[in-house]
Amino acid sequence: MSRKPIRKAVFPVAGLGTRFLPATKAIPKELLPIVDRPLIQYAVDEAREAGIEQMIFVTGRGKTALIENFDIAFELEATMAERGKDLSVLEPTRFTPGDLISVRQQVPMGLGHAIWCARAIVGDEPFAILLPDELMVGEPGCMAQMVEAYHEVGGNLISVLEVPHEEVSSYGVIDPGAANGALTEVKGLVEKPPVDQAPSNKIVSGRYILQPEVMRTLETQGKGAGGEIQLTDAMAKMIGSQPFHAVTFEGRRFDCGSKTGFVEATLALALERDDMGKEVRRIAERLLGR
Numbered sequence: 001m002s003r004k005p006i007r008k009a010v011f012p013v014a015g016l017g018t019r020f021l022p023a024t025k026a027i028p029k030e031l032l033p034i035v036d037r038p039l040i041q042y043a044v045d046e047a048r049e050a051g052i053e054q055m056i057f058v059t060g061r062g063k064t065a066l067i068e069n070f071d072i073a074f075e076l077e078a079t080m081a082e083r084g085k086d087l088s089v090l091e092p093t094r095f096t097p098g099d100l101i102s103v104r105q106q107v108p109m110g111l112g113h114a115i116w117c118a119r120a121i122v123g124d125e126p127f128a129i130l131l132p133d134e135l136m137v138g139e140p141g142c143m144a145q146m147v148e149a150y151h152e153v154g155g156n157l158i159s160v161l162e163v164p165h166e167e168v169s170s171y172g173v174i175d176p177g178a179a180n181g182a183l184t185e186v187k188g189l190v191e192k193p194p195v196d197q198a199p200s201n202k203i204v205s206g207r208y209i210l211q212p213e214v215m216r217t218l219e220t221q222g223k224g225a226g227g228e229i230q231l232t233d234a235m236a237k238m239i240g241s242q243p244f245h246a247v248t249f250e251g252r253r254f255d256c257g258s259k260t261g262f263v264e265a266t267l268a269l270a271l272e273r274d275d276m277g278k279e280v281r282r283i284a285e286r287l288l289g290r
Helices: 039-049 064-069 074-082 087-093 111-116 142-153 165-170 213-219 231-238 259-271 277-288
Strands: 008-012 054-059 100-104 127-130 134-137 156-162 172-180 183-191 202-210 244-248 252-255
Touching: 008 039, 008 111, 039 064, 039 087, 039 127, 039 134, 039 142, 054 064, 064 100, 074 087, 111 213, 111 231, 127 142, 134 202, 134 259, 142 156, 142 183, 142 202, 142 244, 156 231, 183 231, 202 231, 202 244, 213 231, 252 259, 259 277
Parallel strands: 008 054, 008 127, 054 100, 156 244
Antiparallel strands: 127 202, 134 252, 156 202, 172 183, 172 202, 183 244
């Protein structure tokens, strides 16, 4: 069965980044670097690797630097070229005109509302969602693994990771049905369940492929937890009417929404780099030896 390809991805990037103040007072949190690449770049690269062509940023006030980051910096490039410097380092920040679109979320009303703000651009196509705070590292990337699964089963997909059972109350958790390899049927979604009531230890981890019907659901949806329009509530309503699966991600996740997760990601990725890994290891060992 041929399925509509996943061509569009939505990136909710309207948050204020208050946990990282004062660093995020003038710079969007998504532009804070993990070593030398902004957080948003990792998510964009992951989407591109999965064959996605059009990136939709749902931004808010003070987030224009996010769009600037993917624009051509004429003076910078001219100066670098004059000095004989390698311009290929800027290659990941280049876009074909029209393939990067931004829409404004004018009031912070939750993730569901942010996704709904992109409805006109998504139109009547299935689409991906990537939350840049969740840095997913794998070969192939998380979204590529999901797109592959989508071609197999269609419908709606979410990426999940298995965590120790005692940690489930911090996350959205799936109520699992039949499992087949990395694919698990989703019978229900529970947001932050108490440990003794959690239906599984498979947590929802910031990557989604959804059918356009979710937009109609969000349109009429009331406010949920925290007075916000929750994406989880809208997805839960689609279970039963469309295929719904979870893909267990083969790879690692770093929670860059927290400062410790951000430091962990920086250290982990720096240690793996050919150009600095050995030196970073020496530094870490020296610091730990004190």
